[in-house]
Amino acid sequence: xxxxxxxxxxxxxxxxxxxxxxxxxxxxxxxxxxxxxxxxxxxxxxxxxxxxxxxxxxxxxxxxxxxxxxxxxxxxxxxxxxxxxxxxxxxxxxxxxxxxxxxxxxxxxxxxxxxxxxxxxxxxxxxxxxxxxxxxxxxxxxxxxxxxxxxxxxxxxxxxxxxxxxxxxxxxxxxxxxxxxxxxxxxxxxxxxxxxxxxxxxxxxxxxxxxxxxxxxxxxxxxxxxxxxxxxxxxxxxxxxxxxxxxxxxxxxxxxxxxxxxxxxxxxxxxxxxxxxxxxxxxxxxxxxxxxxxxxxxxxxxxxxxxxxxxxxxxxxxxxxxxxxxxxxxxxxxxxxxxxxxxxxxxxxxxxxxxxxxxxxxxxxxxxxxxxxxxxxxxxxxxxxxxxxxxxxxxxxxxxxxxxxxxxxxxxxxxx
Amino acid sequence: xxxxxxxxxxxxxxxxxxxxxxxxxxxxxxxxxxxxxxxxxxxxxxxxxxxxxxxxxxxxxxxxxxxxxxxxxxxxxxxxxxxxxxxxxxxxxxxxxxxxxxxxxx
Numbered sequence: 072x073x074x075x076x077x078x079x080x081x082x083x084x085x086x087x088x089x090x091x092x093x094x095x096x097x098x099x100x101x102x103x104x105x106x107x108x109x110x111x112x113x114x115x116x117x118x119x120x121x122x123x124x125x126x127x128x129x130x131x132x133x134x135x136x137x138x139x140x141x142x143x144x145x146x147x148x149x150x151x152x153x154x155x156x157x158x159x160x161x162x163x164x165x166x167x168x169x170x171x172x173x174x175x176x177x178x179x180x181x182x183x184x185x186x187x188x189x190x191x192x193x194x195x196x197x198x199x200x201x202x203x204x205x206x207x208x209x210x211x212x213x214x215x216x217x218x219x220x221x222x223x224x225x226x227x228x229x230x231x232x233x234x235x236x237x238x239x240x241x242x243x244x245x246x247x248x249x250x251x252x253x254x255x256x257x258x259x260x261x262x263x264x265x266x267x268x269x270x271x272x273x274x275x276x277x278x279x280x281x282x283x284x285x286x287x288x289x290x291x292x293x294x295x296x297x298x299x300x301x302x303x304x305x306x307x308x309x310x311x312x313x314x315x316x317x318x319x320x321x322x323x324x325x326x327x328x329x330x331x332x333x334x335x336x337x338x339x340x341x342x343x344x345x346x347x348x349x350x351x352x353x354x355x356x357x358x359x360x361x362x363x364x365x366x367x368x369x370x371x372x373x374x375x376x377x378x379x380x381x382x383x384x385x386x387x388x389x390x391x392x393x394x395x396x397x398x399x400x401x402x403x404x405x406x407x408x409x410x411x412x413x414x415x416x417x418x419x420x421x422x423x424x425x426x427x428x429x430x431x432x433x434x435x436x437x438x439x440x441x442x443x444x445x446x447x448x449x450x451x452x453x454x455x456x457x458x459x460x461x462x463x464x465x466x467x468x469x470x471x472x473x474x475x476x477x478x479x480x481x482x483x484x485x486x487x
Numbered sequence: 488x489x490x491x492x493x494x495x496x497x498x499x500x501x502x503x504x505x506x507x508x509x510x511x512x513x514x515x516x517x518x519x520x521x522x523x524x525x526x527x528x529x530x531x532x533x534x535x536x537x538x539x540x541x542x543x544x545x546x547x548x549x550x551x552x553x554x555x556x557x558x559x560x561x562x563x564x565x566x567x568x569x570x571x572x573x574x575x576x577x578x579x580x581x582x583x584x585x586x587x588x589x590x591x592x593x
Contacts, residue, residue: 120539120550127541127548128555398569410533410551412567417553420566 072211072367074345076374078381078404079357084368085409090348092411094367098205098215101226105282106289107414114276115410121274122290125178125263126417131426133263134418138177138185139428146170146187147435151473158472160444163306164465167299167432168194174298174428178418179291180244180266181236193236197292199228207347211367232291233284237266241283244270265290294415297342301419302432303467304340305333307453308389309433310443317485320478323437326425331391333420333429334401338382339389341373344460346407376403377458387458440472442484488587489576495584496523503547505538508586513575514538515584516558518545524558525575525586531556532568 075081084090091111095104103109107118124130146166150159169187172194176184184193203225205215216222248270250256261267265287269277276282309332313320322328347367354362362368379386381396382403395401402420406413413419421427447468456463476484490508498504498517505528506513512528514537524545528536535551542548545558554568561574578585 116535116551119552123550123553126553127550128543128553129541400566400569406567408567412533412552416566 072208072347072369073362074369074371075356075362076371076378077358078375078378080360081370081372081375081404082408083357084348084350084354084362084370085404085407085411087348087350087354087409089351089354090368091351092348094207094211094347094349096210096213096215098210101229102204102285103289104285105276105279106285108289108411118274118276119414121268122265122414124268124273125265126414130263131417131421134174134178135421135426135431137263138174139431142170142173142177142185143432143435147439147471150471151439154471154473158440158470160468160470163303163467163469164299167302168295170432171295171298171428172197174418175291175294176236178264178294179287180240180262180264180269181287181291182240182243183236184291189236193232193291194295196228196232196235197288197295200225200232200288201292203228211347229288232288237284237287241266241270294418297415298419298428300342300463301333301337301340301429303463305336305429305433306436306441306443306467306469307451307464308332308336308339309437311453312389312391313481314485317481318478320476320481324475326430326434328391329433329437330420330425330430331401333433335389335391335393337405337429338376338401338403339373339387339457340463341371341376341405341460343372345369345371345373370404370407371459372404372407373459376405389457436469436471438475440474440476441469442472442476444468444470489578489585490587491580492584492586494582496579496582498523501542503538503540503542505536506586512536513586514547514558515577515586516542516545516547518542518558523577523579523584525577525584526556526558526561527573527575529572530554530568531563531570531572537572 075084092109093111095109110118150161153159169190172190173185176190176193183189203221209215244267247261251258251261269283272278347369350362350364350366352364356362377386406416419427419429451464492506495515498515500517500519503514503516506515513525514528515523515525517523528538530537530549532554533551535549537547537549540548540550546555547558548555552567555564556572557564561571563569563571576587
């Protein structure tokens with residue numbers, strides 16, 4: 072395996088048509104085989120198009136109206152309703168995961184996972200499943216140990232999720248699909264989620280129930296830690312930025328500026344260590360080397376997104392006022408590039424950026440006056456965490472005062 | 488010089504269709520107002536046919552990564568597209584459309 076960290080090398084490989092994501096092997100059959108992250112060519116295009124209905128403008132509008140806004144609003148309203156005289160204290164990692172799990176369950180169609188309690192249960196079970204899921208390295212190296220207790224527990228958890236969440240939801244949608252076909256209900260009244268697409272066999276691959284399971288579990292799990300971690304990183308960066316710029320607290324009321332904050336945070340804090348691609352032929356790299364055919368390249372998006380050659384000498388610093396390099400997104404390579412660009416990107420950042428999950432959650436928290444509880448949070452080297460993957464804090468506590476903080480209040484707070 | 492697409496004006500309202508002119512793929516849309524619009528069929532972000540995507544008013548959405556383009560100006564309207572696409576002037580002649588290369592938005 073070859074690590075690539077330069078922006079030009081990483082993007083060259085990402086955009087190269089002579090690479091493959093079919094880096095599967097023993098162990099993949101339980102989780103990723105045949106999913107959108109393991110398909111190439113026409114199959115991949117067909118799957119993306121089938122799933123794309125959920126993310127197209129209408130699908131995304133349904134997601135926002137039916138799930139994102141009500142779920143986030145209710146979660147925040149509950150907190151503020153229980154707030155004491157000093158506001159409401161929350162541990163953002165747990166709070167964010169529960170919301171993200173509800174939203175992910177909604178996209179997948181796991182009805183029972185869309186309530187706070189159901190999402191908590193689903194999250195618990197999916198953690199055991201994920202802990203047992205083999206890494207890319209293990210699959211490539213053939214290092215799966217089927218007697219490993221974590222592997223066994225992971226498969227048991229997977230099966231439990233299927234029984235408790237997947238099968239009842241799929242059955243319901245299969246009935247709805249038959250009724251729609253018979254003209255008993257209007258197709259526009261059908262749920263807009265993955266299991267509904269699967270029940271209608273929009274992609275022929277979904278005639279295989281085990282493929283439907285793998286696809287649903289991928290969608291259900293992919294957005295939880297990623298969205299939550301991005302939220303926590305963004306909050307930390309915003310607080311650090313506010314300390315340096317207390318006179319600009321009012322900028323946080325401008326959603327386009329909040330988007331810039333979110334984008335800059337995404338650029339500097341990748342949610343995965345890297346993504347792998349198999350070279351199907353020799354690939355010339357801009358750095359002068361060659362990626363030999365048959366080599367797996369690990370594309371380090373965090374390092375590449377902090378490449379000074381692209382983002383300037385201060386590339387490793389958090390600066391939401393940074394001019395955007397020409398033809399390069401402000402969030403760098405946070406969502407990858409090329410044909411396998413992150414499927415969930417439209418959900419996270421929306422169509423213009425401001426109507427996606429990340430900015431909406433940030434805005435809700437900022438409008439509620441979110442402030443860090445430094446005295447309750449462990450020390451953390453934020454500067455040292457930029458431009459590479461870090462798992463981040465296991466917990467992060469903040470306080471919500473109920474109204475946006477003003478520059479004057481912030482100046483007072485910082486002077487103490 | 489305009490190229491004739493025979494029968495293209497029969498495209499139902501609200502739909503997209505791919506055509507080729509001298510091997511160059513174009514996407515024709517019959518928008519709800521009754522107008523016909525045409526753009527280059529290949530998304531400027533990735534090698535994906537836009538006519539397989541979705542029409543939303545006078546905007547077209549790429550089915551691969553959901554980049555939006557204006558079919559009137561060719562402008563890239565959303566992530567992840569950064570570059571515009573070429574537009575074509577369209578005239579109706581009976582059941583046919585007359586297509587002429589237009590411009591690429593700045």
